[in-house]
Amino acid sequence: MRDVAVIGMGLTPFGELWDTSLRDLFAIACADCLEDAGVARDQVQSAYIGCMTSGLFVGQEHLASVLCDYAGLRGLAATRVESACASGGAAFRAAYLEVASGASDFVLAGGVEKMNDGADATYCLATAADQEYEAYNGVTFPGLYAMIAKAHMAKHGTTPQQLAAVAVKNHRNGAKNPKAQFPLEISEKTVLGAVRVAEPLGLFDCSPVTDGAACVLLAPVEFARKLGKPVVKIIGSGHATDAIALHDRKDPSTIPVVALAAQRAFKQSGLTIRDIDFAEVHDCFTIAEIVCTEELGIFEPGQGGPAAAAGKTARDGEFPVNTSGGLKSKGHPVGATGIAQICELYAQLTGNAGGRQLKNPRRGLAQNMGGSGGSCTVHILEVEQ
Amino acid sequence: MISPRYHREKPQRYRLEAGKCTKCGEIHFPPRKVCRKCFAREFETVELPRRGKVVTCTTVWIPPAEFDDQKPYVNAIVELENGVRLTVMISEAPPDEVDIGTEVEIVFRRLQHGPAWEVIRYGYKARVIAG
Numbered sequence: 001m002r003d004v005a006v007i008g009m010g011l012t013p014f015g016e017l018w019d020t021s022l023r024d025l026f027a028i029a030c031a032d033c034l035e036d037a038g039v040a041r042d043q044v045q046s047a048y049i050g051c052m053t054s055g056l057f058v059g060q061e062h063l064a065s066v067l068c069d070y071a072g073l074r075g076l077a078a079t080r081v082e083s084a085c086a087s088g089g090a091a092f093r094a095a096y097l098e099v100a101s102g103a104s105d106f107v108l109a110g111g112v113e114k115m116n117d118g119a120d121a122t123y124c125l126a127t128a129a130d131q132e133y134e135a136y137n138g139v140t141f142p143g144l145y146a147m148i149a150k151a152h153m154a155k156h157g158t159t160p161q162q163l164a165a166v167a168v169k170n171h172r173n174g175a176k177n178p179k180a181q182f183p184l185e186i187s188e189k190t191v192l193g194a195v196r197v198a199e200p201l202g203l204f205d206c207s208p209v210t211d212g213a214a215c216v217l218l219a220p221v222e223f224a225r226k227l228g229k230p231v232v233k234i235i236g237s238g239h240a241t242d243a244i245a246l247h248d249r250k251d252p253s254t255i256p257v258v259a260l261a262a263q264r265a266f267k268q269s270g271l272t273i274r275d276i277d278f279a280e281v282h283d284c285f286t287i288a289e290i291v292c293t294e295e296l297g298i299f300e301p302g303q304g305g306p307a308a309a310a311g312k313t314a315r316d317g318e319f320p321v322n323t324s325g326g327l328k329s330k331g332h333p334v335g336a337t338g339i340a341q342i343c344e345l346y347a348q349l350t351g352n353a354g355g356r357q358l359k360n361p362r363r364g365l366a367q368n369m370g371g372s373g374g375s376c377t378v379h380i381l382e383v384e385q
Numbered sequence: 386m387i388s389p390r391y392h393r394e395k396p397q398r399y400r401l402e403a404g405k406c407t408k409c410g411e412i413h414f415p416p417r418k419v420c421r422k423c424f425a426r427e428f429e430t431v432e433l434p435r436r437g438k439v440v441t442c443t444t445v446w447i448p449p450a451e452f453d454d455q456k457p458y459v460n461a462i463v464e465l466e467n468g469v470r471l472t473v474m475i476s477e478a479p480p481d482e483v484d485i486g487t488e489v490e491i492v493f494r495r496l497q498h499g500p501a502w503e504v505i506r507y508g509y510k511a512r513v514i515a516g
Contacts, residue, residue: 120450122448122449123451126449130472132394133471134472135449136496136497136506137472137473137474137496137509137510138449138452138458138460138496138497139445139472140447142445142447143445146445147441147460147461150441150443150485151441151485154441154485195446196444197447198443198446198447198460199443199480201443245472246472247472248470252440252462
């Protein structure tokens with residue numbers, strides 16, 4: 001396998017974009033990405049595009065052809081990749097492996113979701129759970145993460161205030177992100193007093209329903225070194241699946257697929273979590289960020305909540321998490337999220353993160369998760385010194 | 386919901402039929418074609434026990450449309466007496482009567498209220514056992 005670099009990114013604004021269609025969202029992100037990379041469209045050899053459920057959200061499948069055509073890339077070898085909310089991460093891994101293998105030099109990794117087009121988002125998202133044995137019995141996605149939260153609280157004493165600290169911190173970061181859906185600072189009181197969705201989770205414990213698209217372009221690292229820009233290498237890629245149903249996993253206060261995917265990414269890179277400077281973590285719900293920071297080894301099991309409340313994951317904390325605002329504030333267009341996380345790593349590592357820029361970060365980690373923990377990807381990026 | 390999809394799951398939803406691996410004894414609910422533990426492919430049909438305890442739970446305030454008439458309702462993961470776990474809705478109990486460790490029994494109920502032209506969806510719920 002040869003070394004691969006990210007050489008450009010494109011990201012649409014995230015939000016309720018009533019005037020922009022699924023295909024247009026992708027076309028904007030794709031064109032911005034190729035412009036940023038300085039690569040002509042006829043050099044691109046293939047694309048992998050993450051999308052969870054365009055069929056349910058807007059009634060459109062067969063995405064690879066419609067998206068590439070409208071992005072001006074008719075004829076391209078392109079594949080839509082689906083792994084629920086980890087679709088973007090899975091698309092990124094497929095693109096990475098194609099360049100690493102030597103089969104292609106320039107491969108686009110994209111993600112898109114158009115969630116505000118009139119469909120019942122709660123129903124659409126519940127299809128990422130076991131349709132016959134979870135969703136059939138009335139469980140929603142917030143409901144599954146609420147059951148994880150309840151189990152985590154019972155086992156470790158995690159509190160609603162600690163969950164709220166995640167939302168407050170991510171909104172503080174998102175307020176510095178011009179692409180964020182809700183770039184607003186919020187208070188703990190707002191989070192704790194919000195309308196209930198699934199106990200113990202309220203509205204501000206949940207990521208929003210979002211339209212958006214993201215793209216990055218991958219190329220061999222030798223090519224990236226000729227561009228005169230910071231060289232951002234992919235040094236670890238881990239991917240894993242687990243049982244789809246939360247009840248089919250041993251301990252509902254844990255999400256073991258995250259540790260498994262991380263272990264694979266760390267093994268490839270020869271690193272541990274102590275070598276990483278910051279992370280984008282899949283905070284679809286506040287409890288998810290707490291559990292994932294434990295599964296990644298940033299904190300010991302049970303310490304994710306106290307760490308969040310103590311400010312350890314803030315931008316100026318010992319291990320910044322979700323400088324982009326995370327899914328919570330930036331927004332969560334499910335298929336695009338995994339690529340948007342890579343965009344944040346790329347922006348931070350190239351010094352282009354604006355008001356939320358970290359001081360000279362060297363390595364970042366992106367963790368993207370499907371469902372209640374049925375799938376996960378972990379990628380580690382490093383900027384060459 | 387289309388009727389073949391509904392019909393296929395009836396033995397599980399109406400009678401809690403599970404598949405027991407004839408080689409290693411692992412019980413799968415719903416039944417599978419391949420044993421997750423020993424990879425064998427032969428099973429006998431067994432019924433699950435009806436009693437169990439709540440492992441974790443939540444009160445759902447914002448449900449999908451088919452469950453809107455039942456909100457708020459409690460969903461729980463229940464561990465039955467033989468260790469098999471199910472996701473259920475709790476029947477006939479206010480949210481504050483259900484917590485981790487609450488003892489429940491599985492009962493047969495109507496689950497979802499879809500449009501009039503669709504099949505009526507039945508299945509299992511769990512009821513709190515009076516202490």
